[in-house]
Amino acid sequence: MTSHQTTQTMKPATAAKKLGVYLQATPAEFQEGVISRNELNALQTDPPEWLVELRRNGPHPRPVVAAKLGISIAGLARGGVTEALTTEQIDALKKDSPEWLQRERATQAEVRKEAARIKEKNAAEADQPGRPRS
Incomplete structure:
Protein backbone atom coordinates (compact mmCIF):
# COMPACT_ATOMS: atom_id res chain seq x y z
CA MET A 1 0.00 0.00 0.00
CA ASN A 57 7.71 50.03 3.11
CA GLY A 58 4.22 48.60 3.59
CA PRO A 59 1.39 49.11 3.72
CA HIS A 60 1.58 46.88 6.77
CA PRO A 61 -1.28 44.87 8.34
CA ARG A 62 -2.50 45.91 11.80
CA PRO A 63 -0.49 43.30 13.75
CA VAL A 64 2.72 44.58 12.15
CA VAL A 65 1.72 48.23 12.69
CA ALA A 66 0.96 47.50 16.36
CA ALA A 67 4.29 45.71 16.82
CA LYS A 68 6.24 48.54 15.16
CA LEU A 69 4.49 51.06 17.44
CA GLY A 70 4.98 48.91 20.54
CA ILE A 71 1.27 48.66 21.33
CA SER A 72 -1.56 46.13 21.05
CA ILE A 73 -3.96 45.77 18.13
CA ALA A 74 -6.74 46.89 20.48
CA GLY A 75 -4.63 49.95 21.28
CA LEU A 76 -4.52 50.76 17.56
CA ALA A 77 -8.31 50.64 17.44
CA ARG A 78 -8.60 52.83 20.54
CA GLY A 79 -6.28 55.29 18.82
CA GLY A 80 -8.52 55.34 15.76
CA VAL A 81 -6.10 53.48 13.47
CA THR A 82 -8.16 51.00 11.47
CA GLU A 83 -6.33 50.95 8.14
CA ALA A 84 -3.02 49.53 7.06
CA LEU A 85 -0.15 52.01 7.41
CA THR A 86 3.07 52.47 5.49
CA THR A 87 6.45 52.55 7.19
CA GLU A 88 6.55 56.29 6.52
CA GLN A 89 3.20 56.79 8.30
CA ILE A 90 4.34 54.64 11.23
CA ASP A 91 7.56 56.64 11.54
CA ALA A 92 5.55 59.89 11.45
CA LEU A 93 3.31 58.61 14.26
CA LYS A 94 6.37 57.69 16.33
CA LYS A 95 7.87 61.14 15.73
CA ASP A 96 4.64 63.02 16.51
CA SER A 97 3.98 60.76 19.51
CA PRO A 98 0.32 61.68 20.01
CA GLU A 99 -1.16 61.35 23.48
CA TRP A 100 -3.08 58.17 22.62
CA LEU A 101 0.15 56.48 21.46
CA GLN A 102 1.99 57.46 24.63
CA ARG A 103 -0.92 56.12 26.70
CA GLU A 104 -1.05 52.84 24.76
CA ARG A 105 2.71 52.34 25.03
CA ALA A 106 2.47 52.85 28.79
CA THR A 107 -0.39 50.34 28.96
CA GLN A 108 1.58 47.82 26.93
CA ALA A 109 4.62 48.28 29.19
CA GLU A 110 2.42 47.55 32.24
CA VAL A 111 1.00 44.45 30.55
CA ARG A 112 4.51 43.16 29.84
CA LYS A 113 5.63 43.93 33.38
CA GLU A 114 2.65 42.07 34.85
CA ALA A 115 3.21 39.08 32.55
CA ALA A 116 6.85 38.91 33.67
CA ARG A 117 5.81 39.12 37.33
CA ILE A 118 3.33 36.25 36.91
CA LYS A 119 5.90 34.17 35.07
CA GLU A 120 8.45 34.70 37.87
CA LYS A 121 5.83 33.88 40.50
CA ASN A 122 4.86 30.66 38.71
CA ALA A 123 8.50 29.66 38.29
CA ALA A 124 9.17 30.27 41.99
CA GLU A 125 6.13 28.21 42.98
CA ALA A 126 7.18 25.38 40.66
CA ASP A 127 10.61 25.29 42.35
CA GLN A 128 9.08 24.68 45.79
CA PRO A 129 8.50 20.94 46.27
CA GLY A 130 5.40 19.82 48.12
CA ARG A 131 3.33 22.88 47.27
CA PRO A 132 0.01 22.16 45.65
CA ARG A 133 -0.22 23.61 42.16
CA SER A 134 -3.19 25.71 41.26
Whole structure:
Protein backbone atom coordinates (compact mmCIF):
# COMPACT_ATOMS: atom_id res chain seq x y z
CA MET A 1 0.00 0.00 0.00
CA THR A 2 1.49 3.32 -1.02
CA SER A 3 0.68 6.48 0.79
CA HIS A 4 -0.50 9.32 -1.38
CA GLN A 5 0.42 12.62 0.19
CA THR A 6 -1.61 15.61 -0.91
CA THR A 7 -0.06 19.03 -1.15
CA GLN A 8 -1.13 21.35 1.60
CA THR A 9 -2.55 24.60 0.29
CA MET A 10 -3.83 27.74 1.91
CA LYS A 11 -5.88 30.74 0.98
CA PRO A 12 -4.02 33.91 0.04
CA ALA A 13 -5.22 35.62 3.24
CA THR A 14 -3.61 32.91 5.36
CA ALA A 15 -0.37 33.06 3.39
CA ALA A 16 -0.29 36.87 3.65
CA LYS A 17 -0.77 36.62 7.41
CA LYS A 18 2.08 34.12 7.69
CA LEU A 19 4.29 36.38 5.57
CA GLY A 20 3.33 39.44 7.64
CA VAL A 21 2.06 41.46 4.68
CA TYR A 22 -1.15 43.28 3.84
CA LEU A 23 -3.09 41.09 1.40
CA GLN A 24 -4.60 43.96 -0.60
CA ALA A 25 -1.09 45.24 -1.37
CA THR A 26 0.12 41.93 -2.83
CA PRO A 27 0.16 41.24 -6.58
CA ALA A 28 -3.11 40.07 -8.18
CA GLU A 29 -1.72 36.60 -8.97
CA PHE A 30 -0.96 36.13 -5.26
CA GLN A 31 -4.44 37.30 -4.21
CA GLU A 32 -6.30 35.16 -6.74
CA GLY A 33 -4.56 31.80 -6.38
CA VAL A 34 -3.96 29.24 -3.68
CA ILE A 35 -0.54 28.94 -2.13
CA SER A 36 1.05 25.59 -1.37
CA ARG A 37 3.18 25.01 1.70
CA ASN A 38 6.21 24.66 -0.61
CA GLU A 39 5.44 27.98 -2.32
CA LEU A 40 5.10 29.68 1.08
CA ASN A 41 8.43 28.24 2.21
CA ALA A 42 10.03 29.47 -1.01
CA LEU A 43 8.58 32.96 -0.47
CA GLN A 44 9.98 33.00 3.07
CA THR A 45 13.46 31.74 2.19
CA ASP A 46 13.94 33.63 -1.07
CA PRO A 47 11.41 36.49 -1.15
CA PRO A 48 10.70 38.13 -4.51
CA GLU A 49 11.23 41.88 -4.87
CA TRP A 50 7.53 42.71 -4.31
CA LEU A 51 7.61 40.92 -0.94
CA VAL A 52 10.86 42.57 0.14
CA GLU A 53 9.40 45.96 -0.82
CA LEU A 54 6.12 45.31 1.02
CA ARG A 55 7.93 44.25 4.17
CA ARG A 56 10.19 47.30 4.00
CA ASN A 57 7.71 50.03 3.11
CA GLY A 58 4.22 48.60 3.59
CA PRO A 59 1.39 49.11 3.72
CA HIS A 60 1.58 46.88 6.77
CA PRO A 61 -1.28 44.87 8.34
CA ARG A 62 -2.50 45.91 11.80
CA PRO A 63 -0.49 43.30 13.75
CA VAL A 64 2.72 44.58 12.15
CA VAL A 65 1.72 48.23 12.69
CA ALA A 66 0.96 47.50 16.36
CA ALA A 67 4.29 45.71 16.82
CA LYS A 68 6.24 48.54 15.16
CA LEU A 69 4.49 51.06 17.44
CA GLY A 70 4.98 48.91 20.54
CA ILE A 71 1.27 48.66 21.33
CA SER A 72 -1.56 46.13 21.05
CA ILE A 73 -3.96 45.77 18.13
CA ALA A 74 -6.74 46.89 20.48
CA GLY A 75 -4.63 49.95 21.28
CA LEU A 76 -4.52 50.76 17.56
CA ALA A 77 -8.31 50.64 17.44
CA ARG A 78 -8.60 52.83 20.54
CA GLY A 79 -6.28 55.29 18.82
CA GLY A 80 -8.52 55.34 15.76
CA VAL A 81 -6.10 53.48 13.47
CA THR A 82 -8.16 51.00 11.47
CA GLU A 83 -6.33 50.95 8.14
CA ALA A 84 -3.02 49.53 7.06
CA LEU A 85 -0.15 52.01 7.41
CA THR A 86 3.07 52.47 5.49
CA THR A 87 6.45 52.55 7.19
CA GLU A 88 6.55 56.29 6.52
CA GLN A 89 3.20 56.79 8.30
CA ILE A 90 4.34 54.64 11.23
CA ASP A 91 7.56 56.64 11.54
CA ALA A 92 5.55 59.89 11.45
CA LEU A 93 3.31 58.61 14.26
CA LYS A 94 6.37 57.69 16.33
CA LYS A 95 7.87 61.14 15.73
CA ASP A 96 4.64 63.02 16.51
CA SER A 97 3.98 60.76 19.51
CA PRO A 98 0.32 61.68 20.01
CA GLU A 99 -1.16 61.35 23.48
CA TRP A 100 -3.08 58.17 22.62
CA LEU A 101 0.15 56.48 21.46
CA GLN A 102 1.99 57.46 24.63
CA ARG A 103 -0.92 56.12 26.70
CA GLU A 104 -1.05 52.84 24.76
CA ARG A 105 2.71 52.34 25.03
CA ALA A 106 2.47 52.85 28.79
CA THR A 107 -0.39 50.34 28.96
CA GLN A 108 1.58 47.82 26.93
CA ALA A 109 4.62 48.28 29.19
CA GLU A 110 2.42 47.55 32.24
CA VAL A 111 1.00 44.45 30.55
CA ARG A 112 4.51 43.16 29.84
CA LYS A 113 5.63 43.93 33.38
CA GLU A 114 2.65 42.07 34.85
CA ALA A 115 3.21 39.08 32.55
CA ALA A 116 6.85 38.91 33.67
CA ARG A 117 5.81 39.12 37.33
CA ILE A 118 3.33 36.25 36.91
CA LYS A 119 5.90 34.17 35.07
CA GLU A 120 8.45 34.70 37.87
CA LYS A 121 5.83 33.88 40.50
CA ASN A 122 4.86 30.66 38.71
CA ALA A 123 8.50 29.66 38.29
CA ALA A 124 9.17 30.27 41.99
CA GLU A 125 6.13 28.21 42.98
CA ALA A 126 7.18 25.38 40.66
CA ASP A 127 10.61 25.29 42.35
CA GLN A 128 9.08 24.68 45.79
CA PRO A 129 8.50 20.94 46.27
CA GLY A 130 5.40 19.82 48.12
CA ARG A 131 3.33 22.88 47.27
CA PRO A 132 0.01 22.16 45.65
CA ARG A 133 -0.22 23.61 42.16
CA SER A 134 -3.19 25.71 41.26
